[in-house]
Amino acid sequence: MKKKLSMLLCMLLVVTLLAACGQKSPAPAAGEDVTLEEFEPVKYRLAHVVNENDSFHISAVKFKELVEERTGGKVEIEVHPNATLGDERTLLEGMQMGTVDMGIITNGPIANFVPQVAVFELPFLFSSHEEVYGVLDGDIGKEILKKMEDVNLKGLAFAERGFRNLTNSKKPVATPDDMKGLRIRVMENPVYIDTFQALGANTVPMAWTETLTALQQGTIDGQENPVVVIHSFKLDETQKHLSLSRHTYSPATIMMSLNAFNKLPADIQEIIERSAQEAAEHARAINIESEEILLKELQERGMEITEVDTAVFQEAVQSVYDKYRGQYGEYMDKIQEQLNK
Template sequence: MKKKLSLLLCMVLVVSLLAACGQKEPAPAAGGEDVAFEGVKYRLAHVVNENDSFHIAAEKFKALVEERTEGKVEIELHPNATLGDERTLLEGMQMGTIDMGVITNGPIANFVPEVAVFELPFLFSNREEAYGVLDGTVGKEILKKMEDVNLKGLAFAERGFRNLTNSKRAVATPNDMQGLRIRVMENPVYIDTFQALGANTVPMAWTETLTALQQGTIDGQENPVVVIHSFKLDETQKHLSLSRHTYSPATIMMSLKEFNKLPADIQEIIEKSAQEAAEYARAVNTESEEVQLQELIERGMEITEVDVEAFQAAVSSVYDKYRNQYGEYMDKIQAELNK
């Protein structure tokens, strides 16, 4: 009897040990809180120079994150397209070979089509309208959509209201644009907008545009005042038309793969710091624009105010074309603006 009891106890012990060996360790909570965070160094890239609002946003973001994480997260800045053009940066963030970026809204539309709704012509009358939508429910919803393509949208910074420059003539009405070869971003909304205005559109990466302007293979381009000023486009472009045809956001973003590796508290710091950096850069942009315009005039650029109503009428077909694609967001934006 004793032998049988001993044998039974041994069998119970063996089964218990086998069961214990088969158990998995509890999975760490989302965000990696259960894993000790020793620190990380990121590369943040953009395609413009150190005088641009992108770099201002990047510097502020870097300072806030490094201070709030007590140096556990370091951010190394790479301006001037040293890591590639914006499409290359976006693809790199998808794969995790680029960590962070400040990216113009236009190229993002090739990955997340919904963001193009923000750049429908004459959608916003002023900055305050744009900020309310971008920082509100619509903006947050579209930032979230970036996760579907392995990107983490952190906050909307600013490229600003875009204006037309060219080397040929003053442009005050759409008729003045007939036949001008205008560089636009590789974005269907921009292409359709400028074709509706009568221009010959030339989709082109920004990294190629300066050379094309210098060589005269294109007549003009469109960008906010800060870009026109910081890249000294007055050296090749005689005429600046204050069309303010589109408000262009920019996104402070990072690789979703890298974001998901971070503990929840670090994720929260990064998101909060990105929003504050975006708002800071917007304020600097607003304060600087009048000064930059005056300097462009002093450097010989001729400034023209445009017939906004004529421009709006000329691009009505763009809204008709994109109603099926962006109608839901067009309605949501209009509801936000009407509050």
């Protein structure tokens, strides 16, 4: 009996070993030490809140093309413009939770999650694109992108919203005195609120998705945005006056859910970061080339364009620098040091 039982156990062991030898190893999972060739294809949704004529969409499409080409289609990106997946705060929270994969987000709303990014938007901090890009693409920019990981976001590269200008439906604005009493929409960002209050405006913080309706209904008198936004959203239809204040430079961030990024193998992570930087630089170049053309078209469509007294504006916002020195002093000093080199 014992001999028969022993033989039966031996046979079971042989069958088990044969079955094990015939099984295939499971496919490598995302995040494991795998190569691009071994990686299982994945599809991501990239969202932004503006239309297809905007520089955000230009960045998004270029980013999609580069990633899909360099990964041989292993990473596919669907672009969702026009706030179809929610406003910018919703997109940021979605990336934190993993319900949204990627986004291109204006700097203002990001400051509610990563306060340090607001330093870039202090009024009249930068005087040229060259100054801006040297800071954003250098060590200071990389350090602040890294801080986004503390709130479960992965900052990939700084695209841009650009130098911002004031529009309104009431009167030309050339000095801060002209702004008194105007109801101006600003982003939900304390630096913007304080800047425009220092200039004498009545600030109305609100999401961009609500702003167009407010302008049409006359519940606000004006807003501030780069020329590309003013043109692409046809703000000349509700705003007669454009002041070339260039009062602040607004970056935007091409970003991703940190959880989704961390699941990718190292070679795909590198492709995504490199492609984001190139997409950002591509859209920046188009913005610079097109601004003069867009201004001319706005003027032809009936918008009155006014130059401003920059020195008087700078003096009026000194209180903003005084207020935020305690919060952003380290980065204010680093930026000024780099600009003065």
